[in-house]
Amino acid sequence: MAFAKLTRRAWLAGLAGLSLVSANPLMAQEKDDVVLGALRFTSHAAGFVAYEKGYFDEENLNVSFEFFQAAQPIAVATAGGDVDFGLAGVTGGMMNLAEKGAVRIVGGVLHEKKGVDGMMVMASNKAYEAGLDTVPEIKGHSMAMTQVGSTFHYMTSRIADTEGFDISDVRLMPLQKVGAMVAALQSGQVDTMIMVPHIAKPMVAAGNAKELGWLYDYAEYQISTLFTSVENIETRRDMVERFIRAYAKGIAEFNRVMLAENPDPEELDEMTRLIAKYVAPDKPYDEAKESIQQGAMNLNEDLALNLSDVALQVQWFKDQNLVTSDLSVDQLVDDSFVETY
Incomplete structure (x- = not known):
């Protein structure tokens, strides 16, 4: 009889587990390991917010960060698979990699906007x-x-x-x-x-x-973008979509707190401390606090991308002979993930 009771308990536990999985299909998936290449800038903080607030976890993503000193190496690392996503401005190096079919922009991040201090x-x-x-x-x-x-x-x-x-x-x-x-x-x-x-x-x-x-x-300019490898788009599209959803939540929370005219002091302090861990890991919080709060810049809601401005940038790089190919905006941008304007 004891053996029968144990079997029945195990059977009931199995049914409960199946019910949870059917209620939340993401529980049935193993987490995707994802590396995000970034700079230690406040303007890159939406990724740190998404990580700390659990938005990546909600999308079954195990995200880690790789930090760089300049934009162009991030594009090279993304093309080579050393990182899965990059946050950086649109550079000549990125355009040349896009022309070779290595990377694509999938969203807009930092955008100049009058009324919000930028560059x-x-x-x-x-x-x-x-x-x-x-x-x-x-x-x-x-x-x-x-x-x-x-x-x-x-x-x-x-x-x-x-x-x-x-x-x-x-x-x-x-x-x-x-x-x-x-x-x-x-x-x-x-x-x-x-x-x-x-x-x-x-x-x-x-x-x-x-x-x-x-x-x-001088320019209401799409400064930085989110980009990934063409291989990720073609073979891990679901992962890319989940990453964008989580990152967009991080942007919304960042803008809500850091760009508020009259922010809640406790919320502002909490988010500033969160960002300081990534932007100024070697500084005491009291030293880093003011510069982080002063450095809050306008981030594109839902990662919407100013495609018209990106097209202007592509043409400028061609005019300067920094991109010598016939690169088209369609080769640089995959506009199927976010709204463009």
Whole structure:
């Protein structure tokens, strides 16, 4: 009889387990391991929010992060399968990889928007004291950037076009890493720089540089995107869709708290602490807090993508001979995952 009772219990437990699985099909799946390539920027924080809030878990994704020092290496790592998704600006390197059928943009992330502080145009103290005190005067001066074909290169060109001078009138200084850009501006080795607010504002507040203006006065620009490999799109489409859903929840929560006109103090502090673990892991929270909150930028709701602006960027890279192929926007972007405009 004892054997019969045990068998019946096991049978009933099995039925209960089957009921749970049928109620939630995701429970029947093993979690997909996913690596996200990112920078330690507040503008990349929606992924950190999605991770900490459990949004990736809800989509049966086991997400880890790989951090980089510049945008173009993220695209290379995504193409090579070292990371599954990348967060970065649209660069010449990414376009060349797309033309080879390696990567595709699947969503929009960071977008300049008037009314929300974005990329700051800055001058070194040395250049400012010598008379460089407005954005148009960057003509004839040196400009720090990571690499040729980077987002910093493109942003400088947008300013030059608006102000009526040629990009060749600016001495572009490729310094490979954001940290090297910052050091060069502070020491006066370069005259100007365009930088995210969580880095730029504390530099200005500390007296280490001067604010000249804001990029949104020159371009409402789709700065960064979410991209993945063509292989992932073709063989793991369901995983890509689940990742986008979770990331979009992270964006919604980030914008709700960090961009609120009158945020709830407790919610703001909780989210700032969450972000600080990733953006400033080596700093005491009290030191990192203000720069993180000042660095909150506009993120695209639901990862909607400004396809028209991406098309402008593609054409600019071709005009500069930084992309020598006949790359089309359709080769760069897979518009089947999110809304485009």
